[in-house]
Amino acid sequence: MPLHMTKIAYRAASLRELQDWFDGATPEKRLRTRYLPKRHEEMQGGSLYWIHEHAMVARAAILGFEQRPDGHWDIVMENRLRLVHPKAKRAHQGWRYLADKDAPADLLDGEVAGDALPVRMVRDLNKLGLV
Numbered sequence: 001m002p003l004h005m006t007k008i009a010y011r012a013a014s015l016r017e018l019q020d021w022f023d024g025a026t027p028e029k030r031l032r033t034r035y036l037p038k039r040h041e042e043m044q045g046g047s048l049y050w051i052h053e054h055a056m057v058a059r060a061a062i063l064g065f066e067q068r069p070d071g072h073w074d075i076v077m078e079n080r081l082r083l084v085h086p087k088a089k090r091a092h093q094g095w096r097y098l099a100d101k102d103a104p105a106d107l108l109d110g111e112v113a114g115d116a117l118p119v120r121m122v123r124d125l126n127k128l129g130l131v
Contacts, residue, residue, distance in 0.1 A: 001100040002046035022081035030074040054123045055086040088126035
């Protein structure tokens with residue numbers, strides 16, 4: 001079972017904006033990070049789950065990690081964003097590990113994001129302990 005990571009989509013004003021970044025024009029997307037995750041070897045076959053409005057809403061498969069000339073690291077991801085069933089997640093700085101058992105399921109083919117609960121509702125239900 002692969003290990004995943006979570007990251008806030010802090011520059012994305014909307015889920016649509018995040019989807020537009022993953023345009024498929026190139027085979028991969030790169031995200032700069034200061035440090036190489038200590039458990040990076042466990043993340044082969046894992047995904048980076050994006051958090052928007054206090055919920056995990058999408059994921060991109062992690063292809064690997066590469067060091068940059070400036071000493072920082074790139075998280076190399078597949079240039080394809082997969083929507084997932086929204087799952088409440090508190091905001092955090094940087095990235096965090098996510099166990100496979102805690103990762104939300106992908107939306108199925110033909111299932112639209114509207115079929116899942118709205119992100120804000122998931123957050124409110126989570127605060128009440130109902131999700």
